[in-house]
Amino acid sequence: MADEMIDGLRFEQRHGKERVRVARVWRNEDGRHTIVEWSVGISLLSDCVAAYVFDDNSDIVATDTMKNTVFVKAKECSEQISVEDFAIGLAKHFTSVYQQVTTAIIKIVEKPWERVYIDGQPHEHGFKLGSEKHTTEVILKKSGALQVTSGVEGLAVLKTTKSGFEGFIRDKYTALPDTRERILATEVTASWRYPFESLSSVPPKPLYFTERYLDVKKVLVDTFFGPPKEGVYSPSVQSTLYHMAKAVLGRFPDILSIRLKMPNLHFLPVNLSSKDNPAIVKFNDDVYLPTDEPHGSIEASLGRFRIKDVEAAAQVG
Numbered sequence: 001m002a003d004e005m006i007d008g009l010r011f012e013q014r015h016g017k018e019r020v021r022v023a024r025v026w027r028n029e030d031g032r033h034t035i036v037e038w039s040v041g042i043s044l045l046s047d048c049v050a051a052y053v054f055d056d057n058s059d060i061v062a063t064d065t066m067k068n069t070v071f072v073k074a075k076e077c078s079e080q081i082s083v084e085d086f087a088i089g090l091a092k093h094f095t096s097v098y099q100q101v102t103t104a105i106i107k108i109v110e111k112p113w114e115r116v117y118i119d120g121q122p123h124e125h126g127f128k129l130g131s132e133k134h135t136t137e138v139i140l141k142k143s144g145a146l147q148v149t150s151g152v153e154g155l156a157v158l159k160t161t162k163s164g165f166e167g168f169i170r171d172k173y174t175a176l177p178d179t180r181e182r183i184l185a186t187e188v189t190a191s192w193r194y195p196f197e198s199l200s201s202v203p204p205k206p207l208y209f210t211e212r213y214l215d216v217k218k219v220l221v222d223t224f225f226g227p228p229k230e231g232v233y234s235p236s237v238q239s240t241l242y243h244m245a246k247a248v249l250g251r252f253p254d255i256l257s258i259r260l261k262m263p264n265l266h267f268l269p270v271n272l273s274s275k276d277n278p279a280i281v282k283f284n285d286d287v288y289l290p291t292d293e294p295h296g297s298i299e300a301s302l303g304r305f306r307i308k309d310v311e312a313a314a315q316v317g
């Protein structure tokens with residue numbers, strides 16, 4: 001964000017509305033309904049310094065108006081729309097309608113309502129809540145410069161074997177034994193950047209982003225677990241994370257970079273003993289104490305070198 005100089009001090013500001021909750025239903029003529037539920041965050045960078053400094057609100061877009069805009073735009077969606085396209089539409093509105101607004105940052109979290117199946121049949125208007133959430137962040141400048149990021153939050157996965165951790169630094173504080181047999185559990189948070197740099201380069205295909213979201217999630221999950229029978233050995237969360245990120249970039253040329261956060265949710269071996277009974281419970285890869293506090297925190301991002309980034313770096317260097 002650009003700083004301004006006021007009274008010899010640096011000043012930066014933004015304002016917006018958080019957690020604007022909206023649900024949109026589409027009722028198909030054949031009786032099949034679709035619903036999305038979104039929690040929208042809007043943040044506007046705008047020329048409204050006078051409100052802070054001179055008590056002059058004449059350049060302020062009221063956050064109440066921002067909230068209303070979410071409902072108006074939801075109403076205007078006559079066809080089902082991806083959460084990304086909805087965010088892009090909002091950003092376009094704020095940057096084009098208000099002369100004062102220089103950048104719009106729209107973040108949306110979609111609640112995972114999933115169609116229910118009754119006796120194997122998809123229900124026409126029944127939904128249940130799934131687990132992981134689809135997220136997006138769209139940044140649009142008045143100049144037209146666009147950034148689209150999508151993500152998943154709370155993707156909880158666990159495997160009961162084919163995981164180990166050994167060969168790490170051992171010193172006088174190290175208590176953890178090497179192992180080639182443990183439970184691996186995590187709750188993946190991922191976010192990935194698309195290459196679209198202007199509104200006109202966004203694919204016009206309806207639900208393009210929704211499809212990508214499902215595909216990326218599948219690649220992440222498939223890579224975490226490996227094939228159904230033999231699985232795949234994980235020498236560390238770090239290694240599994242890297243392979244997951246690499247698989248996504250390998251599979252989707254339209255994804256520039258991906259960031260993964262994978263907390264290591266420990267399942268500790270249970271061994272109980274007393275003076276009289278040295279083996280009340282002796283761990284045999286069977287009884288664990290699940291714990292998420294404390295947990296390991298492992299995160300990384302992997303991205304492509306774009307020609308223009310390389311050129312820009314060369315110019316700086």
Ligand SMILES: O=c1[nH]c(=O)c2[nH]c(=O)[nH]c2[nH]1
Nearest residue numbers: 165176235236237238264296
């Ligand atoms: O996969 C792991 N990575 C670590 O960095 C780490 N550290 C630790 O104590 N256990 C693990 N496991």
